[in-house]
Amino acid sequence: xxxxxxxxxxxxxxxxxxxxxxxxxxxxxxxxxxxxxxxxxxxxxxxxxxxxxxxxxxxxxxxxxxxxxxxxxxxxxxxxxxxxxxxxxxxxxxxxxxxxxxxxxxxxxxxxxxxxxxxxxxxxxxxxxxxxxxxxxxxxxxxxxxxxxxxxxxxxxxxxxxxxxxxxxxxxxxxxxxxxxxxxxxxxxxxxxxxxxxxxxxxxxxxxxxxxxxxxxxxxxxxxxxxxxxxxxxxxxxxxxxxxxxxxxxxxxxxxxxxxxxxxxxxxxxxxx
Amino acid sequence: xxxxxxxxxxxxxxxxxxxxxxxxxxxxxxxxxxxxxxxxxxxxxxxxxxxxxxxxxxxxxxxxxxxxxxxxxxxxxxxxxxxxxxxxxxxxxxxxxxxxxxxxxxxxxxxxxxxxxxxxxxxxxxxxxxxxxxxxxxxxxxxxxxxxxxxxxxxxxxxxxxxxxxxxxxxxxxxxxxxxxxxxxxxxxxxxxxxxxxxxxxxxxxxxxxxxxxxxxxxxxxxxxxxxxxxxxxxxxxxxxxxxxxxxxxxxxxxx
Numbered sequence: 001x002x003x004x005x006x007x008x009x010x011x012x013x014x015x016x017x018x019x020x021x022x023x024x025x026x027x028x029x030x031x032x033x034x035x036x037x038x039x040x041x042x043x044x045x046x047x048x049x050x051x052x053x054x055x056x057x058x059x060x061x062x063x064x065x066x067x068x069x070x071x072x073x074x075x076x077x078x079x080x081x082x083x084x085x086x087x088x089x090x091x092x093x094x095x096x097x098x099x100x101x102x103x104x105x106x107x108x109x110x111x112x113x114x115x116x117x118x119x120x121x122x123x124x125x126x127x128x129x130x131x132x133x134x135x136x137x138x139x140x141x142x143x144x145x146x147x148x149x150x151x152x153x154x155x156x157x158x159x160x161x162x163x164x165x166x167x168x169x170x171x172x173x174x175x176x177x178x179x180x181x182x183x184x185x186x187x188x189x190x191x192x193x194x195x196x197x198x199x200x201x202x203x204x205x206x207x208x209x210x211x212x213x214x215x216x217x218x219x220x221x222x223x224x225x226x227x228x229x230x231x232x233x234x235x236x237x238x239x240x241x242x243x244x245x246x247x248x249x250x251x252x253x254x255x256x257x258x259x260x261x262x263x264x265x266x267x268x269x270x271x272x273x
Numbered sequence: 274x275x276x277x278x279x280x281x282x283x284x285x286x287x288x289x290x291x292x293x294x295x296x297x298x299x300x301x302x303x304x305x306x307x308x309x310x311x312x313x314x315x316x317x318x319x320x321x322x323x324x325x326x327x328x329x330x331x332x333x334x335x336x337x338x339x340x341x342x343x344x345x346x347x348x349x350x351x352x353x354x355x356x357x358x359x360x361x362x363x364x365x366x367x368x369x370x371x372x373x374x375x376x377x378x379x380x381x382x383x384x385x386x387x388x389x390x391x392x393x394x395x396x397x398x399x400x401x402x403x404x405x406x407x408x409x410x411x412x413x414x415x416x417x418x419x420x421x422x423x424x425x426x427x428x429x430x431x432x433x434x435x436x437x438x439x440x441x442x443x444x445x446x447x448x449x450x451x452x453x454x455x456x457x458x459x460x461x462x463x464x465x466x467x468x469x470x471x472x473x474x475x476x477x478x479x480x481x482x483x484x485x486x487x488x489x490x491x492x493x494x495x496x497x498x499x500x501x502x503x504x505x506x507x508x509x510x511x512x513x514x515x516x517x518x519x520x521x522x523x524x525x526x527x528x529x
Contacts (some may be wrong), residue, residue, distance in 0.1 A: 166331055167361040171375040171426065172351030181377060185365045262365040262406045 040233040050236035055223075061233055064221055069143035072244060075206050075217040079248065082141025083202045090146050091191060092196075094153025098187070099179060111150065119144040121203055127213050137217075144205040145198035152194025156187025189263065192256040199252055203245040218244075259262055275304035276462050277328060277430060282337035284488075297323045299487035300337070303480075305430075310456055310463045312477035314470065316520065320488025321466045322434055328464060329355050329432050342429050351375055356433040360415035362422075369394060369403040372421045373403050382475040393421040396455060413437075413444040420452070424459055433465045437472070449475050453500065456473025470516050474509055475502050482519045491519050 005031075023043050029035075030042035049102075051057045056066035093111075094105040122143050126136035160183050168178045210219025222237035297320040305311045313321040315403040326332040327339050330349040339346045341353060349355075362371045370377070372393050373386035381389075394403055397417040407415050416436050425429050437445045453476065458461055467473050473480045474496060482491045494516070498508055 099351065163359065163361045164363060166349070167355070167357065167363075167422075168374070168378070169331075169349040170329065170351070170353070170355045171378050171422070173378040177378050181374075182363065185363070188365070260365075261456075262367075262408065 038229065038231065041235060046232045046235045046239070049230070049232040050239070053233065053236060054219065061230070064225075064233065068240070071216065071218050072240060073219055075210065075219065075241075076211070076244060076248075078137040078200045078206045078214075078217065079141055079199075079244075081134075082138040082206070083145050083199060085138070086142045086145035086149055086198060087195065088204075089142075090149025090194070091153050093149045094191075095157055095179065095184065095187070097150075098154045098157025099183060111147075116148045119201070120208055123209070123212060126209070132213055134214070136213045137206055138204040140201045140209045144201035148164070148197040148201065149191070149194045152190045152197070153187060156190030156194075157183055162187040189256075189260055192252065192260065195252050195256075197248055199248050200245065203241060203248070207241055274306075276307045276309075276342060277303075277305040278281045278338075278340045279303045279324070279328070280338050280340070280368050281306075282324070282327065282334040282339060284320065284327065285335045286330070291500060292352065296487035298334075299489050301488065301490055302337075303481055303490055303493065305462060305464060307461060307462050310465065310478045312473035312480045313464065313483060314468065314473040314480050314516065315483030315488070316468060318488075319483040319484055320483035321468075323488070325432050325434050325464060325466050328430070329353055351378075351426045352429045354418070354426050354428035354431045356419045356423050356431065356436045356527045358435045358438055360419040361406065362418055364407050364413055367406055368399060368410070371418050372425055374422055375426045389425065390421075393425045396424065396458065397421045398451065406526050410523070411444075413440050413448060416440070417446065417451075420455065424455065424461070427459075429462065431461050431463045433463060435466055435468070438467075445472070446475075452476065452503065470513055470520075471504055474498070474512055474516075475504065480512075480516070482516055484520075 026040075027042050027044060030037060030040050030045075048057070049061055050068075051065075052059060052061045053064050053071075054066070054068040059065050093107070097108055097111075098104075119140055122140060123136070126139045130136040130139060160250075164182050164186065165178055168182045173181065206217065207219035207222065210217040211223040214220055217239050218237050220242075222234055225231075225233035225237070280302055282298055282301045283296065286295045287293075288295060298314065301324065303311075313324060315321050323332060327334055328341065328346065330346045330353065333347070346353075349414055363374065366374070369387060369390040372383075372434075373390040376386045378390060391403070394400060397420055398415055399414060399421070402410065402414065407418065410418070419436065420431075437448050440448065449472070452463075455461075465473075465476060467476075477496050480494045480496055483489065483493045494512070496512065498506075498512070503509060
């Protein structure tokens with residue numbers, strides 16, 4: 001047996017081993033009858049429900065049949081909007097706080113007091129302010145992703161090498177130019193790790209908001225099918241959310257890999273991208 | 274007419290934690306003419322880097338003035354190119370962008386920056402490495418990028434703070450040869466901080482020997498040696514002996 005061949009084969013299947021084992025175990029357990037099948041639907045049953053939710057195969061998901069794309073589009077739209085606002089404001093305000101002691105003294109204490117408040121505790125206010133629609137969800141996503149972006153931006157700016165700023169001043173850079181051409185790029189690695197934490201919170205809060213304050217999206221489907229005891233759809237929703245979260249994180253990682261190309265080969269972190 | 278005039282400059286650091294006052298520079302006066310290559314030579318803590326930083330505008334004298342080209346220095350500026358001890362390149366920019374960083378600060382177009390960078394990249398012998406990132410280059414190559422970045426600004430003065438301190442002996446000697454060639458080609462004026470006697474004698478038209486605590490100029494030596502300088506020659510070693518005699522008793526006396 002050629003070891004290099006088996007090694008190559010192993011490399012190929014490496015990342016699928018654990019998921020496949022989990023699914024097989026789950027399927028076996030569900031079919032064993034230890035639990036009533038309705039409480040833990042087997043993966044095969046989840047797949048049937050999911051397929052109908054996506055493609056309208058046999059109509060088993062009834063009113064959701066064939067609506068998967070519009071459901072994930074609704075959720076993704078909210079994530080994207082809230083995340084975008086959080087990124088713009090988080091990076092902008094974070095840069096000002098990191099750069100200027102005056103701005104820091106003015107607004108950082110306030111922000112640090114707001115930060116420990118769990119984003120979900122804003123739900124009542126979000127509903128009375130924005131009603132039942134996209135806006136409260138976007139607001140919650142913003143609340144959840146703003147602080148990770150803010151803190152990582154501040155950290156990135158504050159850890160910028162002073163000597164690079166000296167070099168910049170030596171080449172005749174004004175403070176505004178130094179901020180844009182030295183401090184910002186120097187903070188980017190830190191900003192990107194903040195974005196990756198933020199996108200996780202963003203999905204968490206979209207789903208939460210959809211459970212209570214919105215009548216569409218994957219989170220709404222999840223909670224609604226719970227009322228109808230359709231745990232297969234509940235699980236299909238959970239997996240959909242996991243998948244979308246994974247894809248959006250992958251997208252950020254991919255962009256980070258392109259933007260932070262210069263780190264390749266010089267840091268351990270760069271290898272994973 | 275001197276290009277750089279350092280007039281009765283003192284620099285006092287207040288150490289608030291230990292409630293001490295440290296005099297880094299005590300009443301230093303020195304003049305550098307256009308096209309000279311001045312080496313500031315002295316032990317650690319003699320204030321040679323402090324003096325250089327004041328010419329660069331990173332630091333201000335407690336008393337006295339530093340003038341370059343008739344202008345009193347108050348802040349860093351592109352008329353004085355600095356080559357740092359660590360190259361201090363922007364790690365996210367490729368070599369050519371680092372070399373042309375001054376033009377970026379002035380808002381020049383990408384095409385102009387790329388074109389102007391090329392001449393200096395070739396001058397420091399980095400043709401073929403234009404698109405490499407600093408992390409992909411050796412320490413000596415990064416210092417060349419730093420030198421090219423300073424040269425591109427076409428500054429009145431180039432200030433170098435132990436730029437070859439981290440390099441091995443062989444690379445250092447190569448860089449000395451290159452630096453002398455560049456100094457002649459670009460007709461620039463250089464102030465070069467070092468603690469190496471051999472290095473100062475290999476490079477300078479003048480060597481200012483400094484003493485520590487408080488930092489003072491012991492003697493300003495014009496170096497009349499032919500180039501390329503031979504560190505094994507008798508004349509070279511005469512200078513060396515003289516500098517050693519300046520450095521040795523001083524340290525004993527000062528610490529007593």
